[in-house]
Amino acid sequence: MRAWTFAARSLVRQPGRTALGVMGVAAVGALLFDMLLLSRGLVVSLRELLDSAGFDVRVMSTDMPFAGPNVTGVTPAVAAMRRLPEVEDVVPILFGEAAAFGRDGGPVELTLFGAETGRRSPWTMLEGEGLSPFAGAPPLIVNRNLARALELAPGTAIELRGACRDGAGSLPASRFRVSGIAEFPFDEASALTAATTLVDFRRTCGLEGRDEANLLLVASREGHGPAAAVEAIRALRPDLHAFSNEELVARFQQVGFSYFSQISTVLSTVTLVFGFLLITVLLTVSVNQRYAEIATLRALGFARRRIVLDVLCQSALLVGTGGVLSLPLGLALSTWLDAILRAMPDIPARVSFFVFEPRAVAVHMSLLTLTAVLAALYPMRLVARLPIAATLRSESVT
Amino acid sequence: MSAPIVEARGVTKAFPMPAGPVVAIRDLDLTIAGGEYLAICGPSGCGKSTLLHMLGCVEAPTSGTLRVDGRDVADMADAERSALRLARIGFVFQRFFLLPMLTAWENVELPQAEAGSPRARRRQRTAELLDYVGLGHRSHHRPPQLSGGEAQRVAIARALANRPRLLLADEPTGELDQATGRQIVGLFDRVHADGTTVVVVTHDAAIASRTPRTLFMRDGSIESDATGAAATEGR
Numbered sequence: 001m002r003a004w005t006f007a008a009r010s011l012v013r014q015p016g017r018t019a020l021g022v023m024g025v026a027a028v029g030a031l032l033f034d035m036l037l038l039s040r041g042l043v044v045s046l047r048e049l050l051d052s053a054g055f056d057v058r059v060m061s062t063d064m065p066f067a068g069p070n071v072t073g074v075t076p077a078v079a080a081m082r083r084l085p086e087v088e089d090v091v092p093i094l095f096g097e098a099a100a101f102g103r104d105g106g107p108v109e110l111t112l113f114g115a116e117t118g119r120r121s122p123w124t125m126l127e128g129e130g131l132s133p134f135a136g137a138p139p140l141i142v143n144r145n146l147a148r149a150l151e152l153a154p155g156t157a158i159e160l161r162g163a164c165r166d167g168a169g170s171l172p173a174s175r176f177r178v179s180g181i182a183e184f185p186f187d188e189a190s191a192l193t194a195a196t197t198l199v200d201f202r203r204t205c206g207l208e209g210r211d212e213a214n215l216l217l218v219a220s221r222e223g224h225g226p227a228a229a230v231e232a233i234r235a236l237r238p239d240l241h242a243f244s245n246e247e248l249v250a251r252f253q254q255v256g257f258s259y260f261s262q263i264s265t266v267l268s269t270v271t272l273v274f275g276f277l278l279i280t281v282l283l284t285v286s287v288n289q290r291y292a293e294i295a296t297l298r299a300l301g302f303a304r305r306r307i308v309l310d311v312l313c314q315s316a317l318l319v320g321t322g323g324v325l326s327l328p329l330g331l332a333l334s335t336w337l338d339a340i341l342r343a344m345p346d347i348p349a350r351v352s353f354f355v356f357e358p359r360a361v362a363v364h365m366s367l368l369t370l371t372a373v374l375a376a377l378y379p380m381r382l383v384a385r386l387p388i389a390a391t392l393r394s395e396s397v398t
Numbered sequence: 399m400s401a402p403i404v405e406a407r408g409v410t411k412a413f414p415m416p417a418g419p420v421v422a423i424r425d426l427d428l429t430i431a432g433g434e435y436l437a438i439c440g441p442s443g444c445g446k447s448t449l450l451h452m453l454g455c456v457e458a459p460t461s462g463t464l465r466v467d468g469r470d471v472a473d474m475a476d477a478e479r480s481a482l483r484l485a486r487i488g489f490v491f492q493r494f495f496l497l498p499m500l501t502a503w504e505n506v507e508l509p510q511a512e513a514g515s516p517r518a519r520r521r522q523r524t525a526e527l528l529d530y531v532g533l534g535h536r537s538h539h540r541p542p543q544l545s546g547g548e549a550q551r552v553a554i555a556r557a558l559a560n561r562p563r564l565l566l567a568d569e570p571t572g573e574l575d576q577a578t579g580r581q582i583v584g585l586f587d588r589v590h591a592d593g594t595t596v597v598v599v600t601h602d603a604a605i606a607s608r609t610p611r612t613l614f615m616r617d618g619s620i621e622s623d624a625t626g627a628a629a630t631e632g633r
Contacts, residue, residue, distance in 0.1 A: 013499040295495075296489075296495035296497075299456055299489045300484065300508075300509050300512075300556070301509065301513070301560075302480065302484070302512055303476075303477050304477070304480065305477070306512065389447075389456045392456075392495075
C-alpha cells in the first residue's frame with residue numbers, strides 16, 4: 001500500500017475531523033487566493049484598461065501622472081510628434097466639469113472632455129458619428145448614462161455651461177448637438193460624461209487662446225513600439241514627460257497601488273499562519289491518537305522515513321483537497337468583494353480589484369504546498385522520535 | 399536445533415529516570431536456537447517485555463552484546479533494525495494493534511507490501527495466511543468487526559506475513575477468554591511446528607505448559623531456564 005493510499009485511509013477514518021480540516025484549508029486558501037488576486041488586480045486591470053484605450057504612450061508636463069500643470073504649446077508639440085516616425089497618432093486631451101440642463105431645467109453635472117482626434121479616438125463609438133460638426137452646431141459625444149439621463153440621441157440639441165475653473169459660473173452656455181453615443185474607458189459606473197473638440201471645449205470653459213492640454217495620448221507606430229516612441233518624444237521635448245503604459249502602471253504600483261500590495265501581503269501572511277496552525281493542530285492530534293498504531297508499524301519493521309512520509313502525505317492530502325476547493329470558493333468571494341470595492345466613488349467601471357491570473361494559481365499552490373510541509377514538520381518530528389517500546393508498553397497498559 | 403537466532407551476553411538495559419537509572423535487565427545471558435519454542439514468565443515488572451523488545455530489535459541494550467539473526471543489535475542503525483524486523487521478526491501484541499481502517503486482508507498484506515513483495519505473491523501469501531489462521535471468510539472485515547480471538551489470529555497472520563525466523567508475542571492471550579486463548583496457543587504450536595522460532599511472554603500457564611523451554615525472570619535476571627520435563631515440573 002502506497003504512502004498516499006495509506007494516508008488517505010488514515011484520514012477517511014476520521015471523516016468529521018478530516019472534513020473540518022479540509023473546509024478550514026478551503027476557507028483559508030480562498031482568502032489567500034483573493035489576497036493574491038488583489039495584490040496585482042489593480043495593476044493588471046489598469047494595464048488592460050490603458051491598453052484597451054488604443055494609445056500606448058501618455059505625455060504630461062510632470063513625472064507625476066495626472067497631477068501636474070497642463071502641457072503648454074500643445075499645437076506645435078502635437079504637430080512635431082506626429083512627424084516622428086515612431087509615432088502614428090497624437091491626441092491632446094483636456095478635461096473639466098460642465099453642467100447640462102435637464103428636462104426639469106435643473107443642472108446636471110458632468111465630466112467634459114475636449115480632444116483633437118485624428119485616426120484614433122480615446123473612446124469607443126456605440127451609436128452615431130464621432131466629433132464631426134453636426135447640423136452646423138458643435139458636436140458632442142455623450143456616454144450612455146448621460147444619454148439616458150437627458151434622453152439624448154444623435155441629433156439632439158443640448159446646452160452646456162463650462163465649470164472648468166474658478167469663476168466659470170459666469171460663462172455663457174454653449175449650444176451643442178449630440179453627434180454620437182460612446183463608451184469612455186475610464187468612466188465610473190454612474191459617470192455622466194461628454195466629449196467635444198478641443199476648440200469647443202476651450203470655448204465652453206473660457207479657455208480660448210490657451211494652447212494647453214492636460215495630457216497627450218500617443219499611439220506608437222506598428223513595428224516601433226511604445227518604448228521607441230517614448231524615447232523619440234523625450235528627445236524631441238525633454239521638458240515633457242512621456243510614459244509608456246508599462247511605465248505608467250509601474251509608477252502607480254510604486255505610489256498608489258502599493259497599499260493594496262502591502263495589505264494583501266499582510267493578510268496573506270496571516271491566512272497562511274492560520275492554515276499552518278490548523279493543519280499542525282489537526283495532524284498533531286491525529287498523531288497523538290495513533291501512537292499505538294505508529295509504534296506497531298515501527299515494530300513490524302516500517303522504517304522511520306516511511307512513517308514520517310505518511311504524516312507528510314496526510315498533510316499534503318488535507319491541504320491539497322482544501323486548496324483545490326479554495327479556488328472556486330476564492331473566485332466566488334473575489335467577485336463579491338470586487339463588486340463592493342468597485343462601488344466606491346471615482347473608480348472606473350472597467351477597473352477590477354481582483355483579476356484572475358494563472359500566475360496567482362501557481363503562487364497560491366506553491367504557498368499552500370509550503371504550508372503543508374511546514375505544518376507537517378512538528379507532527380513528523382513527533383512520529384520520528386516516538387519511542388517504540390515505551391509506547392507499546394504504555395498503550396498496552398492503557 | 400539449528401544455529402542460534404538470539405545470543406545475549408552480559409546484556410543490561412537501564413532506563414534513565416529523574417531519580418536515577420532504572421535497570422530493567424541485568425547482566426543477562428541467553429541463547430535461543432533457531433526453531434525453539436519458549437515462554438518467558440515472571441511477575442509484572444520483572445523485565446519480560448523489555449527483554450522481548452530487545453530480542454525484537456526495538457530497543458538496544460545499554461551494555462553487553464546482543465546478536466539477533468547473527469547481527470549485533472548495537473551496531474545497527476535504526477533503518478537496519480527496521481529492515482531486520484520487517485524481514486526476520488514478527489510481533490504479536492496483547493492488544494492486537496491491528497490498523498482499524500484496514501481490512502483483515504489489508505492488515506496482513508501491509509508488511510508484505512512494505513517489504514516490496516510483488517502483488518501476485520502478496521495475494522497468494524495473504525490468502526494462505528488467513529486460511530492458516532482460519533479466517534479466510536473474514537478477510538474483508540475490519541478489526542472493529544472482529545472478535546478478540548479473530549483479531550489476534552489476524553495479528554498472528556500479519557506477524558507471519560514476511561515468513562519471519564523469529565516470532566515474538568507479548569501476552570498474546572491477555573485480552574482473551576480462556577477458550578479463545580487456547581485456540582491462539584494452538585496456533586502458536588502450529589507456527590512452531592512449521593519451523594518458526596517462537597518466543598512468548600506470558601502469565602498464561604496454558605502457554606507456558608506447552609513450550610519446551612521456559613525462562614522465569616525476576617528483577618531483570620533469568621531466575622530459571624528450564625527445558626523439557628524440567629520446564630514442565632518447574633511450573
